[in-house]
Amino acid sequence: MTTKLFLLFILFSHAAISLSEKCNPQDNKTLLQIKKELNNPTFLSSWNPHTDCCNLTWAGVSCKYKTNRIQSITLLVSDHAFQIPPSIGNLPYLESLFLFEFPHLTGPIPESISKLTNLRFLTISSTSISGPIPNFLGKLKNLADLDLSFNKLSGTLPPSLSQLNELVRFDFDNNKLTGPIPDSYGYFKNLKTFTLSLNQLSGRIPLSLSRLDLYYVNLSKNRFQGDASMFFGSNKGTGLIYLSRNMLAFDLGKVELPKNLTTLDVSHNNIHGNLPLGVENLSVLNVSYNWLCGEIPKGGNLQSFGVYSYFHNKCLCGSPLPKCK
Template sequence: MAIKLFLLLILLSHVASSLAEGCHPQDKKALLQIKKELNNPTLLSSWKPHTDCCNSSWYGVNCLPSKRVYFLVIEIDNDLRSSFPPSIGNLPYLDSLLLYQLPNLTGAIPQSITKLTKLRSLTIRATGISGPIPNFIAKLKSLTYLDLSENHLSGTLPHNLYKLPNLEAIILQNNILTGPIPPSYGYIKNISSLFLSHNKLSGKLPMSLARLNSLVVDLSYNRFEGDASMFFGFAKQTETIDLSWNMLLFDMGRVELPKTLKLLDVSHNRVYGKLPDGAKNLQWLNVSYNRLCGEIPKGGNIQTFSTNLFSHNKCLCGSPLPSC
């Protein structure tokens, strides 16, 4: 009888231990494989096979009440050296993925991430990844936030991001991307932030971008040409427009600034005409190195701005510049 009781206690202890194990076995296996694919970096030394990955002891891992991994962050490690771990695609409940400041994380974005059907936020920033931005990103139908900035990504912009129904932010700045903005970007319904600055993008801006009503548009430090007036309009909700350091050519006097606009930078372009009256309501303005002419509007804060923000134009005049 005593032996049976002893065996029963052992069995119950095993059951209790298995119930206490918070991490889903499939997710734990995937995380340990990710660690292996990253060459077992010191940063992930807390990922130990005989511990629970959902008890907050595993670096960068957070779990749902169902004990499925939904958040993974690996960041700030100059010693981590590997290619992008394909086993990240084996975390089916992952909601947010953040890989940040890993300069020796190299290679291309693997297609295995398309298995992350619940992923809403994808950040791969300040890493050594290279190659094109793959079109299969558009298979992440739940995605709302896409940040692939400060990498070594090249090639053209993916044309099919409009297929992501919930996408709100596109952040692709500081790469080596080339070519034009696809006309399909004007049909990204819910986009609130578009950051494409510091690339080698070029060509004329498609008129379909007039459909956008984003809070922020930043196309600075590229090689865009021609008209950019489609970003303006009194009824739009845009707060920041940065078109500086391009080759844009349009009549500034014919645009209506959005009533919500706070910051406008069109410096280092070929913009001509006069400043619209709405410019006096801005919190910050830079129109230097253009071909503008006429009197600077009076009122608001504009007379307090530095003269450098109006310099090198054809014939701008009036406070804070010399009178006309």
């Protein structure tokens, strides 16, 4: 009798443990495989096969409340040397993947990421990943936020990314990208942040980008030429425009500033004309190192910006520069 009671106790104990474990077995297996492929790094020491991966003790792992499937992986700051493991694509319910400040994370973006069709947020930033931005990212139809900034990515911008109809933020700052902006990028449906600064991009900015109603655009420190007036317009909701250190050449006096614009930096270009109407409403302005002329309007913050916001132009004058003749 005692033996039977003991066996029943063991049976019910195991049943209780299995009921308390929320983590999907396949997800659990995939996470442990990822850890193995990364050679069991110390920053994943909490990924313990004897604990439940949905119990909030696995570093950087969170599960969806109702389904208990892995929803998010957020891994931060380590000197561990590794590449993104192919098995990352075996988490079909993953909605957010965030890899930040891994200086020894190398290699390309693996194609298995294209299997993560529920992915909404993808950040791989401040790493040493290299190679091209892959076309297969265009398959991630639910993607709303794509951040591949501060890496060593090279090659051209893939036109296929314009198929991401849900994309709101596009950040490829500080890489080694070359070539032009594809014309198809004017057909993003929901894009609000478009940043490509600190690359080696070149050519003319496509007129199709006038279709976009961006809040934040940053194309500074590239090799773009010609017109950039498509980012302006009184009907746009743009708040921040950074176009400095390119070879842009257009008449700034003929653009209409967006009503919500607070920041404008077009310094170090070949821009001509006068300062546009409404410039006195800006909180930040830099038009230095261009070919601008005319008197600096009075009012707003224009006189408090200082000489460095205006100097090295063809014939700008008036406070804080010398008086107009």
